[in-house]
Structure formats: C-alpha cells, structure tokens
Amino acid sequence: MTRRNLIVLKFGSSVLRGPGDLDAVVSEIYRHVRAGRRVVAVVSALGSTTDDLLAEARAIAPDGDETAIAALLATGELRSAAILHLALSRDGVRAALFDHHRLGLRTSGPLLHAAPGEIGRAMIDAALADHDVVVAPGFVGVHHDGRTSLLGRGGSDLTALVLADRLEAGRCVLIKDVDGLYERDPRLAAVEAGASWPRRFARVTYGRTLQLESGLVQDDAVAWARQAGRTFEIAAINVRRGTLVGTCDSRPEPAAPRRRPVRLALLGCGNVGRVVLERIRRRSEFDIVGVAVRRLAEHRAAGIVPRELLCDADALAARSPDVLIELSGGIEPARAHVEAALRRGAHVITANKDLLARHGPELEALAARAGVSLRSSAAVGGGAPMLEAVRRIARRCRIHRLTGVLNGTVSFILAALSRGESFDSAVADARARGLAEADVARDLSGLDAACKLILLARCAFGVELPLSAIELDGLDAGSVTPGRHQRQVASCVRRGNGLDAAIRIEPLPPGHPLWSDAPAGNTLLIEHEDGRAHIVRGIGAGCPPTALSVVADLLDIERHSRPAVNSRRGDASPQEVLS
Numbered sequence: 303m304t305r306r307n308l309i310v311l312k313f314g315s316s317v318l319r320g321p322g323d324l325d326a327v328v329s330e331i332y333r334h335v336r337a338g339r340r341v342v343a344v345v346s347a348l349g350s351t352t353d354d355l356l357a358e359a360r361a362i363a364p365d366g367d368e369t370a371i372a373a374l375l376a377t378g379e380l381r382s383a384a385i386l387h388l389a390l391s392r393d394g395v396r397a398a399l400f401d402h403h404r405l406g407l408r409t410s411g412p413l414l415h416a417a418p419g420e421i422g423r424a425m426i427d428a429a430l431a432d433h434d435v436v437v438a439p440g441f442v443g444v445h446h447d448g449r450t451s452l453l454g455r456g457g458s459d460l461t462a463l464v465l466a467d468r469l470e471a472g473r474c475v476l477i478k479d480v481d482g483l484y485e486r487d488p489r490l491a492a493v494e495a496g497a498s499w500p501r502r503f504a505r506v507t508y509g510r511t512l513q514l515e516s517g518l519v520q521d522d523a524v525a526w527a528r529q530a531g532r533t534f535e536i537a538a539i540n541v542r543r544g545t546l547v548g549t550c551d552s553r554p555e556p557a558a559p560r561r562r563p564v565r566l567a568l569l570g571c572g573n574v575g576r577v578v579l580e581r582i583r584r585r586s587e588f589d590i591v592g593v594a595v596r597r598l599a600e601h602r603a604a605g606i607v608p609r610e611l612l613c614d615a616d617a618l619a620a621r622s623p624d625v626l627i628e629l630s631g632g633i634e635p636a637r638a639h640v641e642a643a644l645r646r647g648a649h650v651i652t653a654n655k656d657l658l659a660r661h662g663p664e665l666e667a668l669a670a671r672a673g674v675s676l677r678s679s680a681a682v683g684g685g686a687p688m689l690e691a692v693r694r695i696a697r698r699c700r701i702h703r704l705t706g707v708l709n710g711t712v713s714f715i716l717a718a719l720s721r722g723e724s725f726d727s728a729v730a731d732a733r734a735r736g737l738a739e740a741d742v743a744r745d746l747s748g749l750d751a752a753c754k755l756i757l758l759a760r761c762a763f764g765v766e767l768p769l770s771a772i773e774l775d776g777l778d779a780g781s782v783t784p785g786r787h788q789r790q791v792a793s794c795v796r797r798g799n800g801l802d803a804a805i806r807i808e809p810l811p812p813g814h815p816l817w818s819d820a821p822a823g824n825t826l827l828i829e830h831e832d833g834r835a836h837i838v839r840g841i842g843a844g845c846p847p848t849a850l851s852v853v854a855d856l857l858d859i860e861r862h863s864r865p866a867v868n869s870r871r872g873d874a875s876p877q878e879v880l881s
Contacts, residue, residue, distance in 0.1 A: 336687035347378025379439030394685020396839025456520030570630030684847030686840025710843025
C-alpha cells in the first residue's frame, strides 16, 4: 500500500441517517476499493442518534457526570461503525472494525470537547495490509487518563482529518448531503421560490470556509486542518469531484446544468436482480422504466411494481432506457438483446460470463462504435474487483501469470468437505445459503471458472484464450481428503507467444498466497514479469457481492455519463443536481 492510494472517507449523519442508507455508503466505499485504494471509513452516529442520547442523559440527570455522558454518546458512533462493517462483510468487501480504543486517538482538554493528539498508526497500518477497508467511529477518542472523550459536536470531521494527517493519506473526503461548498446553502435554494441557484466552489481557502458559516464542516476541524496544512474535500456520494479546501484561492463555478435521472431497464430479475432492484430504488439518480421477466405472477408476488413488469423483453426498447442491466443468463436470447441495446446507444451492464467469454470482443467493438460502454465487473470475482485490478496493472506493466480461486461456490463446498461433511450435504448447504444455483454442474466441472479465466486473460494478455485450450479438473465426492485445505485453482501463464491454462483442484497450505479462511472467498494473484505481485481478495459467491458489482458499474455510468435534461424526457428538480 502506498500512502498516495490511501483515502479517508467520512460519512456524517446527513448521509448515514439509518440502516436504509448503508447500501449507498458501501457502494461509495467500494468505488474506491475497486479503483485500487485502501479506505479508512469514519462514521458519525446515525441520523439524530446523538441528540436522542443527549436528551436521554439530560432527562435522567440534567447535570450528569461528563464521564457518563461521553460514554453514552460514544455508543452512537460505535453502533454506526459496527453496522457498516456488517454491511461491508455481507457484500464481500474485506473490512476491519476499530473501536475508539483500538483506533488509539489520544485526546486532552475538556472531556466533551477534547483536542486530538496521536493515533495508533501501527495497528491501523497492520489492518490495512490485510484488509481493503478500516471502519472507525468518529467523534470519539481516549483521554490521557483512559476515559472516553468526545471531540465536540460535528467532531467526526475532525477525526477524519486527524487520521488522514497521521496516516499520510493521499486524500481526505468529508461526505455530505451536498456536493461541495456553495456561496449559500443549496438545500435552501432548492425550496425557495424564485431563488437563483448558488454557485459552488471548486476550491476554497480555509478562511473563506469558516466565513461562510454554513455549518457544513465543524469549525474546529477547519481550524485544525489550516494549522496542520492538511487539505481536504467536501463532496457528496458518487460525485466526480467536490470542493477542495486548502490554501488555494477561492473560485466559485457557474451553476451546474440540471440533470435528469438515468433511465434504466433490467432484463431478468432473479435473486441477484431483486437485490439490485432493491438498492437502485433507494437512489434518486435512477428511473426504472422496465423489468423484463419470464413469469409475471412470481415477480408480482415478490413486490415488483406492476407498471415496471414486462414479459416481452423487446418491449423494453420502446421505453428508451439509457442503461440495460442484463441478468437473464445464457447465450441466447441475451446476446440479441445486448446487441440491440448497444446499437440503440444504451449502455449495457451484464454479469453474464458465458456470453462475454464467447462473444465479448464483438460486443465490445459494437459498444465502441456506438459510443457507449459495456461493463461486466460482476462477471468475475463478486466483491473482489478482479477485472479492474488486472486492467489497471496491465496498463502499467507486462503481466506474466494469473493464478486464482475464482469460484466461491466450489470454495464453500471444498471447505465443507475438508471438515468431513458429505458431498451431498455440502452442495445442499451451498444452495440453502444462496451460494449455488439449483444446477451446480458448471461450477463443479470447472466451466464457470474457465469462463472467468478467459475474461481475465483477455484483460491481462490481450489475447483470446479458447475454452478448448483450458485443462479442466472437475470436483466430485472423491476429490477431497478430509482435513486438507484444497481449492479449485485457475491458472494462466505466458509461454512464448501462447498461454498455458488450467483449472485444477489443488492443496493450499497456510501461507500460500491463495490461502483464505473465508469459505466462499475468491483470490487472484497477479504476477508481473519483473517479479512483483498483486493480490485481490473478496467474497465471490452469493447475491449481495454480485449485486454490489452490478450497482458499482451503474454508478460509474451515472457519474461519468449521466444524461443532460432534454425536452423529450422532461426536466430535473434542483435536488437532483445534488446527487
């Protein structure tokens, strides 16, 4: 990990208002993880929790002891950190949870408005060496006498800045419910009749930030940053850039053009599709124009809005989606629908590894001609951003070998077999947990991993790896010796002008780069020709990790290619500009 690739993200109570906001926060964190960064996520208490706890304390004892009040209020941030960690783990993102004692942020001065000092940097660095994310509570520290202390109201901003400074992070971003610092509060301008839209600052000085008195950032945090010479950003979730606060001259920008929501359609809505749909519904950036399914009654019973449901996939085109999310699986008719969408100028997101392994180059060429994108992060790795890592590394250096555990379902079954469980019960358990389809033959035979290896080899080596050229070693009841840690290992290595590729069941002793104690874990080892190596880890099976990658692709499209308002599709409200 280089310090330049370390980012501190702070999520305040205005964006983490309750458990319903966790998906958006996880997606924002994962956006940086898949860009190759390590993340320290600092959280405030959910919504009005701090006010509620303070009111509770005053109702019991109006002049209560500060030690007790600090300990009570700290529970809000500790709860936020814990549930965010649970959400990240559910989605397959490797995260370490810190409380204020483990974080080691020492403080001095008044217990409820303390001044920050040093942190436990060595422990944080060790956690970041083994995890993609560290989740930590803001606002809370440890006083010099060991008592819990607080950094004053809004102190999570200060926590984030101190951590960024002490860890020498490349960036520190304070995530708010507006996309930067404005001449006046845009949240008020959005509701004031006839009010002109305020200008946003691309960059602003510490002094001007304090003068604006917007309440957006804690004054103590701005003053501390100025004294420490620490720049930081103010931004909203999923914006390309916010306001940079530092010593640079203040420079307001013209009001941004208004935007309309991205119109999107889903082709197929099975287990993964339903999770994707649930997460998209919570975001104002998107307008779901249609969901094409085979059995209408089944999906109506699952709660999908009737006006969205179609049983004719061709009818989706008439609703003019900007993005098609293809989750139907198989080669046909998925290929025909994807081709038609690309020709119409719609972006396409797919998790269909079979389709991409067979027709990927021609579909990518079609997307390029149409000036749109074909995105497929969910096809390989689930919560482990493997394709992104391979593309990023291949741009910088020549890759020699790929070796990976690419099928989380098989990893789960092998882990169960190594514990002495029967083959049938291991497969049944994988199905019951949502880690396996009804037919696991493609997983067990190695075909699923082979298709993923084809996609990885295409990115790493720039050549097409035929499926017939991959040696397959299937898994059956006699493949595993109880007590041995084995995994289905995919490998692809340069040999002269060609590639050697195989899928084999292999023992992985502790200490092996691919070794993992996560039952459904995926790992990819990327070896450079100069001897360096890079490892990507995450959970690769189950609906939440796959849905996370699909939504990540969608958010990339929204962030970089969001359509402007036009008269045919209507206008956007001022609030939409803030997203």
